[in-house]
Amino acid sequence: MKTQSFWEVTTPHRPEFPELEGNLDVDVAIIGGGITGITTALQLTDAGRSVAVLEARRVGGGTTGWSTGNLYVPTGAYYHKIQGSRDAETITSVAAARRSALDFIEQQTVQKKIDCHFSRRPWYFFTQEKDMVSTIEKEVEALQRAGMPVTFVDDIPLLPRARFQKAARMDGQARFHPLRYVLGIATDIASRGCQVYEHTTVIDLKEEKDHCTIQTNHGTVTCRQVVIATHIPIGIHTVQTVAAPHRSYVIAVKLKSGNYPDAYFWQNDTMHKAITTHSTDSMELDMLMIAGNHHKTGQASHQEYHHYFKELEDYARKHFDVASVEYRWSAQHYRSGDGVPYIGLTHKDARRTYIATGFYADGLIYGTVAGILLGDMLVGKENTWLKAFDATRGTNLATAATFVKENVNVAAQYLKDSPFSADAEHLSEISLGEGKVLEMDGEKVAVYRDENNHLHACSAVCTHMKCIVHWNNAENTWDCPCHGSRFMIDGSVIEGPAIANLETKQIDSSNGRLVKDERHHSGQRDLNNPIT
Amino acid sequence: MTTIYIAIGFFALAALLGMYLLSFVLRGKETPKAIVFTHGPLAAIGIILLIVYILKGGPNPWESLVLFVLAALGGIYMVFRDLTGKPIPRLLAVGHGLLAVTGFVLLLVFALNG
Ligand SMILES: Cc1cc2nc3c(=O)[nH]c(=O)nc-3n(C[C@H](O)[C@H](O)[C@H](O)COP(=O)(O)OP(=O)(O)OC[C@H]3O[C@@H](n4cnc5c(N)ncnc54)[C@H](O)[C@@H]3O)c2cc1C
Numbered sequence: 001m002k003t004q005s006f007w008e009v010t011t012p013h014r015p016e017f018p019e020l021e022g023n024l025d026v027d028v029a030i031i032g033g034g035i036t037g038i039t040t041a042l043q044l045t046d047a048g049r050s051v052a053v054l055e056a057r058r059v060g061g062g063t064t065g066w067s068t069g070n071l072y073v074p075t076g077a078y079y080h081k082i083q084g085s086r087d088a089e090t091i092t093s094v095a096a097a098r099r100s101a102l103d104f105i106e107q108q109t110v111q112k113k114i115d116c117h118f119s120r121r122p123w124y125f126f127t128q129e130k131d132m133v134s135t136i137e138k139e140v141e142a143l144q145r146a147g148m149p150v151t152f153v154d155d156i157p158l159l160p161r162a163r164f165q166k167a168a169r170m171d172g173q174a175r176f177h178p179l180r181y182v183l184g185i186a187t188d189i190a191s192r193g194c195q196v197y198e199h200t201t202v203i204d205l206k207e208e209k210d211h212c213t214i215q216t217n218h219g220t221v222t223c224r225q226v227v228i229a230t231h232i233p234i235g236i237h238t239v240q241t242v243a244a245p246h247r248s249y250v251i252a253v254k255l256k257s258g259n260y261p262d263a264y265f266w267q268n269d270t271m272h273k274a275i276t277t278h279s280t281d282s283m284e285l286d287m288l289m290i291a292g293n294h295h296k297t298g299q300a301s302h303q304e305y306h307h308y309f310k311e312l313e314d315y316a317r318k319h320f321d322v323a324s325v326e327y328r329w330s331a332q333h334y335r336s337g338d339g340v341p342y343i344g345l346t347h348k349d350a351r352r353t354y355i356a357t358g359f360y361a362d363g364l365i366y367g368t369v370a371g372i373l374l375g376d377m378l379v380g381k382e383n384t385w386l387k388a389f390d391a392t393r394g395t396n397l398a399t400a401a402t403f404v405k406e407n408v409n410v411a412a413q414y415l416k417d418s419p420f421s422a423d424a425e426h427l428s429e430i431s432l433g434e435g436k437v438l439e440m441d442g443e444k445v446a447v448y449r450d451e452n453n454h455l456h457a458c459s460a461v462c463t464h465m466k467c468i469v470h471w472n473n474a475e476n477t478w479d480c481p482c483h484g485s486r487f488m489i490d491g492s493v494i495e496g497p498a499i500a501n502l503e504t505k506q507i508d509s510s511n512g513r514l515v516k517d518e519r520h521h522s523g524q525r526d527l528n529n530p531i532t
Numbered sequence: 533m534t535t536i537y538i539a540i541g542f543f544a545l546a547a548l549l550g551m552y553l554l555s556f557v558l559r560g561k562e563t564p565k566a567i568v569f570t571h572g573p574l575a576a577i578g579i580i581l582l583i584v585y586i587l588k589g590g591p592n593p594w595e596s597l598v599l600f601v602l603a604a605l606g607g608i609y610m611v612f613r614d615l616t617g618k619p620i621p622r623l624l625a626v627g628h629g630l631l632a633v634t635g636f637v638l639l640l641v642f643a644l645n646g
Contacts, residue, residue: 523560
């Protein structure tokens with residue numbers, strides 16, 4: 001089964017936004033049209049700024065449109081752990097920000113009449129394993145300390161009491177259709193003067209003394225301030241040394257009973273699962289989703305990526321009366337050094353460039369927090385959340401530990417790039433529909449053989465920081481194990497920090513060798529990765 | 533003197549890998565990063581051993597050290613360029629190699645005379 005996001009399929013009237021044509025001068029340019037970029041654009045448009053959103057692909061078509069549409073105050077990084085790495089004030093601030101962002105989304109859907117199935121409902125946190133009870137207890141305590149109305153319960157809609165060890169519930173959380181929501185906001189701001197451009201890729205950016213210059217594939221944008229809302233900053237950024245990229249998997253199933261619980265569940269067992277329900281077209285629930293099985297991007301423990309979906313499917317069939325598996329997809333999240341996202345000025349000396357990243361898989365809310373916070377920062381308004389999220393905050397013990405762990409891991413990936421270490425020696429070892437890295441004429445080449453027996457080849461050297469990409473056979477993509485850049489089979493960037501596409505290569509089918517490109521050599525290619 | 537011989541061993545290994553890397557740069561190919569990140573640390577260990585030897589006092593091959601440190605700076609700059617997507621200037625790669633080879637020859641002369 002092909003991977004396909006439920007949200008994309010259930011968005012019938014997707015508005016189109018134009019490509020940028022020529023040059024532009026605006027107050028603020030926002031790179032990325034996901035929930036972060038679009039919420040920031042909304043706040044700045046409301047504040048009277050001239051704003052341009054530059055989106056490489058389609059608005060909402062990044063992680064936002066491939067998420068699971070749950071809105072909740074808790075966070076996967078866990079408040080009790082954040083309190084350990086930061087302090088009690090931080091968790092209170094983070095929880096308050098998340099609660100305000102949830103209310104903000106509700107207000108927008110009501111005010112702008114966005115048909116995105118927004119509906120309040122409870123969140124449940126439970127475990128079936130004795131060893132995990134203490135995590136539930138610690139997290140409930142931390143949430144309560146942060147002022148959140150969470151309580152232990154003896155009932156959960158999914159399981160009889162005998163089948164779980166401990167459970168907690170918090171009311172007032174919500175679900176919505178993230179793609180319809182973002183497109184609704186984008187349509188609204190576009191009608192009020194905000195310039196939203198699709199298929200407009202930023203390839204370079206520079207902060208000057210009194211302005212910023214952004215180079216796109218269609219023209220140059222000059223602005224006073226720039227927000228990099230690309231999920232992880234594009235180009236090279238120090239945050240990439242701690243914001244580890246992970247992929248996680250989702251399946252959406254129909255139930256025979258038609259009995260869909262109206263709640264969001266976190267099963268906090270050794271294998272964490274998130275269980276949610278949504279509706280296709282009306283407010284009526286008709287789809288159950290299970291998400292989980294994350295692993296570092298490009299570093300699957302199973303060569304067979306389908307395993308991750310299969311495991312979710314087995315879980316679904318074990319616990320629910322599954323009629324059919326309708327959709328399956330996967331998406332990426334980025335962590336942070338101390339469990340709290342990085343939002344604000346990109347580094348201590350920056351005056352005009354802002355970032356928002358490190359959301360874990362909680363970024364529909366964090367992206368909204370970022371939009372509100374950046375909106376305030378860019379117009380010079382004080383916001384008390386800044387202290388918790390400040391992207392220029394100094395390092396702490398937790399961040400230092402993450403830094404060491406992540407960079408040892410990255411070094412290990414580089415050390416795998418030795419001569420003669422390829423997935424296969426000959427093109428004949430690549431089956432139909434399969435991709436492998438080969439060494440050809442002293443170069444690592446990523447080769448995919450399509451179902452019609454055509455070979456698609458590009459350099460296997462990631463254009464971000466030159467790790468060797470790995471084949472992802474669930475999504476037919478080339479994924480970089482170092483910082484999470486992902487590429488299509490033709491080498492074009494899908495997501496991650498990379499800006500330039502993998503260089504395409506030609507294979508001479510008569511002798512199976514690379515066709516020599518006399519104009520330039522891979523190692524001499526100037527990728528011009530901006531340090532953001 | 534044992535320290536010097538061990539340092540020579542590390543520099544010799546680094547030199548072999550360095551020549552191999554140079555062949556990639558001269559052909560305009562991407563360098564294999566496992567070799568890049570082995571070559572550098574081997575040379576760094578050699579430099580540390582050399583510093584340890586010099587700190588002990590007495591006659592020492594300080595000219596070699598200066599050349600190796602200059603070569604190392606060039607190496608770090610090349611890795612920075614490479615990882616941030618800038619081509620490695622061939623002249624710089626050759627210059628880096630020549631500095632290191634000169635340092636190595638001077639070190640050998642010192643060791644043989646000692
Ligand atoms: C499986 C999964 C499920 C999730 N479920 C939930 C959930 O239920 N609730 C929740 O709160 N969070 C969830 N998340 C997290 C959430 O989806 C993300 O954190 C959030 O969508 C990030 O939004 P964003 O706008 O920052 O990034 P994105 O939505 O990824 O947007 C970034 C945009 O930048 C564009 N871009 C990139 N490079 C360039 C360039 N060079 N030029 C121009 N544009 C560029 C991309 O095309 C993209 O559209 C989930 C995450 C995963 C992985």
